Amino acid sequence: MIGPILALAATATVPSPPLPPSPAASAPVISAALTDTTVQVKSDFRGARIVLYGAVFDAAAKPSDVVVLVRGPEQPVRLTRKQKVVGLWLNSRPVVFRGAPGFYRAASNRPLEDIANFGTLRRLGAGVDHLPINAPAEQHIETRYGVRDVVVSSLGPDYYDWRRAVVRLKEKAGLYHEDGRGVRFVDRGLFRAEIALPTGAPTGVYRAEILLFQDGKPVSSRARTLTVEKVGVERALYVWAHDRPWSYGLAAMAFALAAGWAASAAFRRD
Amino acid sequence: MDIYLPIAEVAVNAPLIVLLGAVVGFISGMFGIGGGFLMTPMLVFLGIPAPVAVSSMANHVAASSMSSVIAYSRRRAVDLRMGGVLAAGGVVGAFAGVELFRWLRLLGQADLVVSVSYLLFLSVIGGLMLMESLGAILRRRRGDPAPPRRDRRPVWLYGLPLKMRFPRSRLYISVVPPLTLGAFVGVLSAIMGVGGGFVLVPAMVYILRMPAGMVVGTSLLQIIITTALTGVLQAGRNQTVDIVLATLLLLGGIVGAQFGARASARFRAEELRAILALIVLLVGLRMGLGLFLTPDEPFVLLSGMG
Numbered sequence: 001m002i003g004p005i006l007a008l009a010a011t012a013t014v015p016s017p018p019l020p021p022s023p024a025a026s027a028p029v030i031s032a033a034l035t036d037t038t039v040q041v042k043s044d045f046r047g048a049r050i051v052l053y054g055a056v057f058d059a060a061a062k063p064s065d066v067v068v069l070v071r072g073p074e075q076p077v078r079l080t081r082k083q084k085v086v087g088l089w090l091n092s093r094p095v096v097f098r099g100a101p102g103f104y105r106a107a108s109n110r111p112l113e114d115i116a117n118f119g120t121l122r123r124l125g126a127g128v129d130h131l132p133i134n135a136p137a138e139q140h141i142e143t144r145y146g147v148r149d150v151v152v153s154s155l156g157p158d159y160y161d162w163r164r165a166v167v168r169l170k171e172k173a174g175l176y177h178e179d180g181r182g183v184r185f186v187d188r189g190l191f192r193a194e195i196a197l198p199t200g201a202p203t204g205v206y207r208a209e210i211l212l213f214q215d216g217k218p219v220s221s222r223a224r225t226l227t228v229e230k231v232g233v234e235r236a237l238y239v240w241a242h243d244r245p246w247s248y249g250l251a252a253m254a255f256a257l258a259a260g261w262a263a264s265a266a267f268r269r270d
Numbered sequence: 271m272d273i274y275l276p277i278a279e280v281a282v283n284a285p286l287i288v289l290l291g292a293v294v295g296f297i298s299g300m301f302g303i304g305g306g307f308l309m310t311p312m313l314v315f316l317g318i319p320a321p322v323a324v325s326s327m328a329n330h331v332a333a334s335s336m337s338s339v340i341a342y343s344r345r346r347a348v349d350l351r352m353g354g355v356l357a358a359g360g361v362v363g364a365f366a367g368v369e370l371f372r373w374l375r376l377l378g379q380a381d382l383v384v385s386v387s388y389l390l391f392l393s394v395i396g397g398l399m400l401m402e403s404l405g406a407i408l409r410r411r412r413g414d415p416a417p418p419r420r421d422r423r424p425v426w427l428y429g430l431p432l433k434m435r436f437p438r439s440r441l442y443i444s445v446v447p448p449l450t451l452g453a454f455v456g457v458l459s460a461i462m463g464v465g466g467g468f469v470l471v472p473a474m475v476y477i478l479r480m481p482a483g484m485v486v487g488t489s490l491l492q493i494i495i496t497t498a499l500t501g502v503l504q505a506g507r508n509q510t511v512d513i514v515l516a517t518l519l520l521l522g523g524i525v526g527a528q529f530g531a532r533a534s535a536r537f538r539a540e541e542l543r544a545i546l547a548l549i550v551l552l553v554g555l556r557m558g559l560g561l562f563l564t565p566d567e568p569f570v571l572l573s574g575m576g
Binding site for chain 1: 272273274276277279280281329330332333334335336337338340341377379381382494498501502503504505506507509511513514516517520524525527528560561562563564565567568569570571572
């Protein structure tokens with residue numbers, strides 16, 4: 001990856017941007033910015049839509065692909081599988097998957113598998129199939145057929161079913177999404193992508209990685225951060241409930257009992 | 271009118287939640303039950319994470335029970351001493367139940383235990399109550415004389431030590447059965463996210479043989495004490511009480527409970543029991559259905575890390 005850092009956040013309508021000073025002046029460079037860098041979660045929060053703008057600067061004007069990867073804070077996932085035991089559907093032992101971001105979105109100007117090969121996508125974690133999700137507690141390393149350091153999962157051949165289920169359930173909740181048409185070139189070298197955050201999006205720091213691909217190789221990248229945070233009353237209640245849970249619990253119960261008593265007093269007929 | 275819940279981290283339709291609170295509050299005031307067995311499944315159905323639903327429900331049940339217990343106590347229909355003994359057992363049961371529930375969640379078997387408990391308790395109790403109350407209604411329709419009231423209470427109720435006088439209920443019995451009953455209901459309240467009135471009310475009628483007029487008010491008193499403790503424990507141990515959700519629910523709940531307590535005076539006791547039995551039975555069967563139907567999605571995400 002070429003890493004000349006461009007100090008300019010590209011605005012939407014720069015016709016011929018100044019090329020950044022760098023030893024390889026002719027190297028292609030990508031630049032991007034988010035319309036919002038913080039998302040405030042208030043009582044009327046119903047998700048948010050963030051627009052990402054960017055530009056590709058390439059003197060050689062080679063065919064370029066743009067991939068945008070947005071990752072939320074990591075959240076371990078606990079998953080169970082329903083199994084039929086003597087006619088009843090029961091939960092299996094839960095399996096913990098690590099490395100799963102709480103939010104993930106991969107957007108590109110054409111399907112990822114057309115842009116780069118499997119190995120490159122896997123290395124970059126680009127696309128829901130290439131997320132570095134695994135269940136370390138289920139794995140052990142052993143020697144098989146004389147081959148050392150083979151990673152074996154105790155989930156056996158079902159391992160991929162489990163892993164796919166993590167992605168499928170997260171996609172259903174609107175937390176994971178892969179969109180092969182999510183990046184649109186609006187003008188020569190100028191592109192735009194939308195990031196839709198559902199109501200259930202976790203709070204924390206999100207990292208957006210914007211990658212420029214040429215000939216199936218990532219040639220330039222930028223990183224942007226996005227902060228999703230609770231504000232106002234929502235934040236105060238959340239912090240209270242988590243930092244001083246006992247006083248919160250007592251206050252909540254006292255309030256409930258007082259409300260019940262007040263209602264009965266208000267409805268008293270005499 | 272959607273509102274974002276800070277602890278549950280989902281948005282819900284506020285008027286719908288208030289309405290749900292009112293309906294459950296009405297049922298609660300009418301039958302002298304907490305209504306948690308209806309509320310918890312419905313909240314989960316609306317997309318609220320189960321641990322948050324179970325915990326926040328405790329606040330709502332405490333509030334609506336509080337609002338109706340005062341109405342009952344004015345009619346002198348609460349046996350404070352019996353309520354106190356039941357609640358003493360309930361406190362022990364609630365502590366044990368919250369720990370048991372944490373352990374079950376760790377094993378990933380909380381769902382199973384909840385479904386089986388609902389199926390077992392609700393359908394057995396609902397079925398028994400329905401048979402008994404339908405029998406009573408039919409006898410009255412036919413004009414048959416009521417069967418001679420079996421005032422002879424079970425012998426073991428008298429054989430046990432630590433006898434205590436309960437003047438309001440005109441009972442002189444050992445404290446062991448009400449203590450055990452209270453503890454059992456306390457465990458259920460933590461595991462099933464219910465107040466336990468649906469177990470308590472029939473047990474007080476058929477086992478302790480309390481006068482019918484005292485049962486509802488007294489069970490509400492025991493429910494308040496048990497759910498108040500459960501609610502605080504859930505907040506302290508699991509941080510799963512959503513005060514915004516609880517407030518929305520109790521806005522409707524306390525008003526509904528008032529109307530429910532008044533409406534109960536207009537029905538005959540056996541008719542009330544028949545309606546309650548039907549509701550209990552249906553909820554129990556619905557909750558247990560999941561054990562037998564092939565799930566669309568075999569994998570389930572578990573909330574929290576235990």
